[in-house]
Every structure is written in C-alpha cells, then in structure tokens.
Amino acid sequence: MKEIIKVRNLTTKFGKKIIHDNIDITIYEGEIYGILGASGSGKSTLLREMILLEDRFKGTIEIMGKNVKKLSLKEEIELKKNWGVLFQFGALFSSLTVLENISVVLEEYTKLPDEFIEKTAFSKIKLVGLNEDVAYQMPKSLSGGMVKRAALARALALDPKLLFLDEPTSGLDPVSARAFDSLIKELHSFFKPTVVMVTHDPQTIVNVLDRFCILIDKKVVFEGTFKEAVNSKNEKVQKFLKPILMEIE
C-alpha cells in the first residue's frame, strides 16, 4: 500500500503548552482513517496541521510525498486542489448562496461551461441528500444538518483524492448521522478518495473507519484497525474503547 500522508516526529507547542509530543502516524492511499481521542487531545490541531492551517510545529508532515513546510506557492495550490475539507460547522461562505458556494470552486479551477457547472453543482446538492430548493438559499437560513451537507457538497466539488472531515456527524440526529456515514462509504466505494476524519461517534468508528489512531496525553497510543485495538493489551486503549464497545452492544 502506498502512503499518502506521513507524519513523523511531530511536536506541537503553543507557548508552554504541549499539544503533541513526538507523534508518528501513517495514512495509506484509499483508506478511511480516523483520528480519535478525548476532547482537547489535539485531534483538530493535528487535522489543521495537515491542511496547512497551522504551522507552529516541529517535525515533518508529508502529503502525497511533499513536505508541507517546503511547498512553493504553486505546489501548495496544486495540493489544495487535490483535497476537500469539511469543517465542523460547515464554514459556508455566508455571502453566497448554497449553489454559488459549490460552483465557485469549479468556476475557479476548471474551464467547464457555466451551464454544466450549474448542473454539476445541482447534482452534488442532490448527491449529499439535500433538496434542490435549497440551492438558491443563503447559508444562514439553513439548519445545522443542512449546512453540513452543503459543506460536504462543496468539499466534493473537485472530486478530491483526499477528503478531510472534522467531526462529520456531530450535531446531526442519529438517522442523519447514519445516512451521512453510508453516504461517505458509498462515495468512497466509487471514487476511492482517502478519507481522514476526526470523530467521536462510536457507530462511525466501528462501521466506517478502516484504520485509526488514538491520541491520549499528547501521544499516539494506538494506530491500526478496530480489531487490533480490541485485542490490544494497552490499558489506555482499552479504557478508551470501553464506552465505544458498550455503545455498540
């Protein structure tokens, strides 16, 4: 298997507060990878470091073979075209309609004719399970779950090879959350993107993730599949998994 993201000797310090202490993780091409851990364990920071929003760290992060700290501006944009990011609260552009939020990406990066872009945007709105009527609405008039779906449609606009999801099912009702899970699995089976997600949702962890890492006390205490985690002898891992296993039963 080919590595798509390699994190090596990563140490993050904000002032005197240590967030990550010398962690290594490896994400392979085509898998659905989860970053797990308790609140405040630096999961979101790790994700932000991968998507170039945070650079106060020591060590290396390689994405598609490129060290993210040594990118030229052009390489950076090339790299960004290959990924889509779903933020926890959607982060839709509040001055644009839902349709424009999705089509703006395609308008910027492709030479497709406008009518085709519109059609694509509409079909992606449909794909993420939204009604076509929301297309002309402004983000502020959508509910939390709809914002999340619209934001996923925007993240999918360029058919990314890498999809970063920050707590995709948080704030959704259980039915929508499971629908979201199966949507991600379905997309994954057709377009084979590598998916990296931060999540707390036990159902997602068991049903969707191929592999995951667990961050506890600034360190990665475990990296592997769910089965391996269940069989792990590490006390911290078992303590972390206990509520998840209970939930599943």
Next chain:
Amino acid sequence: MFWMSVVKMLKIESDKNLIRLIGVLDKNTIPDIYFLKEKKNLIIDLKEIKSIDYEGALFLIEVSKSNKLINMSSSVKEIYDFVGSTLKDLNIPAPPDIFTQTKDYVLKIIDAIKENTLNFLLFFGEFIYFLIFLITHPWKFRFKETAAVMVKAGAGALPIVGLTSFLVGVVMAYQGAVQLSKFGANIFIVDMLDISMFREIAPLISAIVVAGRSASSFSAEIGVMKLTEEIDAMKTLGFEPFWFIVIPRVVAMMIAMPLIVFFADMIGVFGGMIISFIDLNIGFDMFLERTKEVLALKHVFIGLGKAPFFGTVIALIGTYRGLQVRNSTQDIGKYTTKSVVNAIFWVIALDSLFSIILAKLGI
C-alpha cells in the same frame, strides 16, 4: 510526485458517425469535447477510456440523451450508474425572476421598517423599565462593568477629542480673526470663541467623535457576543442582557460625556487663545479677563447639560444595533455601520432640538 505530474489527456478519433474517445475523461478534459453535447445520432466508443470522474460521468449522461454510447467498461459503467442514480429525479428549479425578486425586496424593506420600529419601541421600553429598576434597586448596579466602560469609552476618547477640538478652536479663531480685525473689533474674538465653544461646538464635536468611536465598538462587541451565543448563555443563566450589557454602557456614557465635553471646552478655547495671541495680539491674561466678563455660566451649563443626553443616545444606539445582529458575520458590518451613522445623525438632530427649545425659552 506522480499525483501532480500526470498529464491528463483525451484524444478524439472520428470516423463518420463513430467517435472514439481515448484517455481520461474528467473535469479538465471535458471542455475539449463539450461540443459533442450539441451533436445528434453519433456513436461514441468508450472502449479506450482509462478513467472517469464525477463530472465525466455527468457529461456522458448528458451526451447519451441524443447519441449512443458503446463499449462502456465495467468500471466506467459503475460510476456512470451511480451518478445516473443521483440524477434520476433531479429537477433544477428556476432561479427567482426579476419581478418576484423586486417584489420580495420591497416587501422585505417594508417588513424591516415595521420590525425596526417595533423593536426600537420594545428596546426603549425595556430601557425605561430598567432605568426605573436602577433607581429602585441601586445596590444591584454593575459598578465594575460601568467603570470599565468609562475608562475605555470615556478616558480613551480624550486624546482624539482633545486634538479635534483644539484644531476646531484654532480654525474658528483664525477665521474670526480675519473678519474682526477688519473692524478693529479684535477683542470680540473672546466673546465669539467662548460662547460658541462652550455652548455648541465642544459638545457637538465630542459627541460626534465619541459616536464614531464608541457606538461602533459597542455594536461590534455585542454583535460578536450574539454570534458566539454568549448573550444566549447569559440569558439561560438568568443574567438579563439588558441589565448586564446595556445599562452599564448607558450609565457610563451618561457620566463620562459631560467630563469629555468639559475637557473639549478647555482645549478648544486654549487653541483659540493661541491664535488670538499670534494673530490679534490679545494676550492670555487679557483673554481670560474678557472671558470672565462675557461668559455667563449658563452657556457652560447648557453645553454640559446636553452632554448626558448625547452620551445616552450614543450608548443606546450602539447597544441596540449590536443586539440586532442575528446569525451571520455580515450582520456585524451592517449594524456597526448603521449604529455609527444613526448615532451621529441623532446627536446632531438632538442638538438642533435643544437649540430650538432654548431659543424659544429665551435662554
């Protein structure tokens, strides 16, 4: 690495009605063959298509409506069917037309005016209610917040208010000096400067500067608190936002404004004194002597008496606009602008109202 350096290519071979597509069909190569959508009754051979993406599949579906696709490989077929299934009952609603848009726009404005008036009346009512509450329950007053606002919005405004009124004093004295020296009525510069500065100019200048500074900062501050749900959190804890946010600001501005105006009075007249000395040869001692004679105390008190009203209006508008922020970042910009414009307007309107009333009363 290979992800970035792959050159995506699509070749087209045509043979009468048969079109053969070779290579990669994705969002970058579609523009090259977009013309196929307009054609009819072609047979398109997809045997040599190596890979396809979402847009590619969507395009093939479009093309297949009037042309025939053959030799679709199973991997292409999978994506084609998947995209097709999402399109099955997709009907693109028409964007709202100009007429409905205009109608909606006008209705929205009317609604906004209605809502605005109602909201302001409610806000003002709440203000009166809490003012009475303040008088009957003075021990519950939030002294710490009030003091903090006085420092930030009151003392913090002194440098800029001072500079502005100094310059206005200089300009007035300078313009007056030219005219008065024509008549040899040099000493009347003191009458002109003192009365206009204390009674009108200093209160107005300070109020306008403070409106620009503090109305905007109140609105932005409260607006962000609304967006981050801080205000809602306060409500759930039983902290009435009006009591914790609006009243301290209003009271602080009510107290701070006369002090700011007095400061502006002094600096403004001082600016005039300097020019009188340079241009009209009126020494500081002579200036102050004359001031004692001509400046009735009522002028000073009228100027200072207006100040609390200006302060109240500025704080009320700043907080009112801040609380109107609903749920988008754009609202903050919108209501901050509104609060500054409204505050400046109402300060000037109030000032003219005072002028008229005082003139009618003969003061």
